[in-house]
Every structure is written in C-alpha cells, then in structure tokens.
Amino acid sequence: MKLFKLFAVSAMMGAATVSGALAAPESAEPIKVITNNWTSQLVLSNVVGDLLKQMGYNVEYTPSDTQLQYTALANGDMDFQIEVWEGSQAESFNKALAGGAVDLGAHDAVTREDWWYPKYMNEMCPGLPDWKALDACAAKLATAETGTKGRFVGPPADWGKHYSERIAALGMNFQEVPVGQAATLWAELQAAYDRKEPVVLFNWTPNFIEAKFDGQFVEFPTFEPACWSDPKWGQNPDAIYDCGAPAKGYLKKAGSARLEKTWPAAAAFLKKVNFTNPQIAAAAAMVDVDGMTPEDAAKKWIADNEATWKAWMN
Ligand code: TMO
Numbered sequence: 001m002k003l004f005k006l007f008a009v010s011a012m013m014g015a016a017t018v019s020g021a022l023a024a025p026e027s028a029e030p031i032k033v034i035t036n037n038w039t040s041q042l043v044l045s046n047v048v049g050d051l052l053k054q055m056g057y058n059v060e061y062t063p064s065d066t067q068l069q070y071t072a073l074a075n076g077d078m079d080f081q082i083e084v085w086e087g088s089q090a091e092s093f094n095k096a097l098a099g100g101a102v103d104l105g106a107h108d109a110v111t112r113e114d115w116w117y118p119k120y121m122n123e124m125c126p127g128l129p130d131w132k133a134l135d136a137c138a139a140k141l142a143t144a145e146t147g148t149k150g151r152f153v154g155p156p157a158d159w160g161k162h163y164s165e166r167i168a169a170l171g172m173n174f175q176e177v178p179v180g181q182a183a184t185l186w187a188e189l190q191a192a193y194d195r196k197e198p199v200v201l202f203n204w205t206p207n208f209i210e211a212k213f214d215g216q217f218v219e220f221p222t223f224e225p226a227c228w229s230d231p232k233w234g235q236n237p238d239a240i241y242d243c244g245a246p247a248k249g250y251l252k253k254a255g256s257a258r259l260e261k262t263w264p265a266a267a268a269f270l271k272k273v274n275f276t277n278p279q280i281a282a283a284a285a286m287v288d289v290d291g292m293t294p295e296d297a298a299k300k301w302i303a304d305n306e307a308t309w310k311a312w313m314n
Contacts, residue, residue, distance in 0.1 A: 023265040030060040031263060032079045034069050037156065038182050039294060040206070041083045043283040046298030048082055048273055051309055057266055066158040067092045074099030076256045080270060085204070086249030087113035088160040091228065093254060102260060104253035104267070108276045109206060111249040113159075115152060115218040116203035118189070120196050129219045131170070131244075138173040140198045146175040153188050153201035154178040162241045163202070166220070169239035186288070189213060206277040208285035220244030251275075272312040 033049045035042055049059040062078050070092040072078040084093050097103060117128070124140060127133025138150030145151065154163050154176040164176045179185050185201050186209070192199035193213060200218065203209055220243055226233040227243035234242035253270060260267040275283075286297035302309065 024269075025056040025058070025263065026265060027262050028058055029262060030058040031259065031266060032060050032062045032077070034072070034078050034081045035061050035063045036066050036069070036083070037158070038284075039208075039287040040280045040284040042294035043287060043297045043301065044082045044275060044280070046294050047283075047301050047309075048080070048270065050298055050302055051313075052266055052269070055266065055269065055313065057263065067160075068158075070096035070101065070254075071099075073101040073254055073256050076100075076258045079256045079259045080104075081254040082273070084250075084252040084254050085111055085113060086251070087111065087204070087245035088155075090246075090249075093252070096254065100257050102255045102257055104255045104271050105274075107251045107253070107274050107280075109251040109280055110277065111205065111251045112217060112245065112247050113202070113204040113249070114220070114245045114247075115163075115200055116209075116215055117198070117200045117218065118193055118213060118215040120214075121198050121200075124198055129216050131172075131218050131220045134200065134218050135170075135172045135174070137198070141174075141200060143177075145177060149173050149175040150200070152176045153185060153199065155185070155202040156180055156182070159202070165239070165241040166243075169234075169236045169242035170220070171236070206280040206284070208281060208288045210281060211285055212289065217247070218244075223247065251280075269312055274312070 031052060033045050033052075035045050045061065049061060052059050064072060064078060066089060069078060069081060070089070073081060074096040117134075122128050125133050125137035127136070134150075139148065141150030142148055143151045150173060152163060152167070152174050155178060157178060167174045167176060179188070185203070188199060189201055203215075203217075209215075221227075221234055223243050223246045224233065228240055231238055231240055236242040253273065255267060255270065259270075283297060283301065286292045286300065287294055292300070
C-alpha cells in the first residue's frame with residue numbers, strides 16, 4: 001500500500017515534470033504583441049517579445065493606435081499590451097475589459113501624464129505650478145498660431161483628446177496645438193529650453209525627460225473619477241474634464257482572452273512581468289538619449305537584467 005502510494009506520487013511528479021517541460025510553447029500560433037508610438041513602450045515590448053521567443057513562442061509585433069488597440073484586444077485580434085497608462089488610456093481600457101479583454105496586473109511603476117513646463121518659468125509666471133497662475137501667464141505663451149491665447153503643445157491625437165475639452169471646461173485662455181509625434185514635443189522643449197523661453201507641453205513620467213530637463217507638471221484641480229463622467233463634479237457644473245489627469249496613475253498590462261486560453265504559460269509569465277519607474281525611464285533614455293534602436297535597447301536590457309527576467313519565468 002505504502003509502496004503503491006509512493007509509486008503513484010512519483011508517477012504524478014513525473015507527469016508534472018513532463019507537462020511542465022511541454023508547457024511552453026502550447027501553440028505555434030504567433031502571440032501578437034502590440035507596439036505604440038513612444039519609446040519606452042517599444043523597448044519593453046521588444047524585451048517581453050524576445051523573452052517569449054526564448055521560451056519557444058512565435059511572436060508578431062503589431063503596431064497599433066493607442067486607443068483602437070483596446071478594441072483589438074477585446075476582439076482577440078491582438079494579444080498583449082505592456083504599457084496601459086491610466087491618464088491617457090483608462091477610458092478605452094475599461095471599455096475593452098467590459099468587452100472581453102483581460103487585466104494582467106499592474107507594474108510597480110507609478111505614472112503621470114499631464115501639462116509640463118521647464119522650471120525657469122516659475123519666475124516668469126508667479127504662482128506656478130498652479131494652473132490659474134499658468135492661465136494668468138497665457139500672453140507669454142502666445143504664438144502667431146494661437147493669437148492672444150497661450151499655446152499648449154499637445155500630444156498626438158491617439159494619446160487622448162481631452163486637453164482641449166479641459167481648456168474649455170476650465171475657461172482657460174489657451175489653445176492646444178497637437179504634435180504628430182513625440183519627437184516634435186522634445187524638439188519644441190529643446191528649442192525653448194536653449195533660449196530660456198516659456199513653453200508648456202504634454203509630458204509624462206517615467207520618461208527620459210526627467211534626466212535631461214529640469215521641470216514640473218502644472219497642478220490642475222485634483223483628479224477624481226467623477227470628473228470624467230459627472231458634469232456636476234468640479235468647478236464647471238456643465239462640463240466633464242475640469243480636472244487634471246491622475247497624479248499617481250497606474251501602469252498595467254493587458255491581454256486578449258485568447259492569450260490565456262491558447263498560451264496559458266505565456267500568460268502566467270506576462271502577469272509576472274513588472275517594471276519600475278527607473279527601469280522605464282532608463283529604457284526610454286537608451287533610445288532618446290543614447291540613440292539606440294528599441295530592438296538593440298531591448299537586447300541590452302535582457303543582457304543586463306538576467307536575474308530579473310528569470311524570476312518572471314519561474
Ligand atoms: C501614453 N504616453 C505615455 C505617451 O503618455
């Protein structure tokens with residue numbers, strides 16, 4: 001009896017080992033990893049994509065619009081997103097979760113995306129970082145394009161479209177002038193910074209910017225979820241978006257429903273993947289400061305952080 005039990009246990013253990021060895025890859029179908037249009041996202045996507053390949057999976061990098069990607073995740077047309085930013089994507093992400101996409105957990109990183117300015121402007125616009133002080137300073141940020149209004153250099157459209165609505169909701173003397181790509185944001189910042197001229201632009205953290213430029217976020221009325229849904233909330237009783245973005249936002253990972261069904265071991269690995277603020281800022285800096293490609297930056301990160309990613313695989 002005892003012997004039989006022992007045999008049964010060792011047979012089970014043997015089976016577990018065999019199925020463990022066979023666990024990855026469960027399918028040769030490619031896992032579609034979404035890539036977006038900012039550098040940390042591209043580096044981290046390549047890190048997880050390369051690690052999935054090491055585990056034996058086929059990986060297909062699929063570029064996508066930052067909002068439309070959530071429909072693709074809900075539909076199972078794409079499988080994984082490494083950086084879900086609360087400030088710019090929570091609304092689309094929540095719709096995707098209701099439609100079948102899966103929340104794969106949060107990174108340790110704490111995020112913020114909002115209006116940002118170089119610190120030397122604190123002397124030009126007394127009362128900063130308060131948004132009312134910025135508004136009172138609008139004339140100093142006026143350009144030929146914006147006339148008497150201050151210019152807010154806004155993000156590409158797919159990173160969220162609420163900044164013009166915020167200007168209207170708060171009755172600010174500002175106009176958003178959106179850029180087409182991140183590089184234009186940094187070119188505008190660099191040009192102003194070199195001449196110590198006022199500029200206010202969309203920025204986020206973690207990012208390489210904090211290592212290169214001294215600046216801070218504008219403080220708008222503190223975010224609460226009701227600000228995005230209830231017009232009565234906030235100082236404008238007839239409008240939503242009369243607040244800033246979350247100052248301590250989450251950074252999550254998202255997957256399709258078929259990710260967990262088709263490749264459960266890959267999904268278990270991706271749930272454990274976890275980046276910190278300094279790691280993400282450094283990932284962006286490898287590309288934006290050191291001039292590496294996202295692919296090479298990912299290879300360097302993998303070479304330098306073996307203990308970190310090995311723990312995610314166990
Ligand atoms: C989505 N982003 C981090 C660029 O603000």
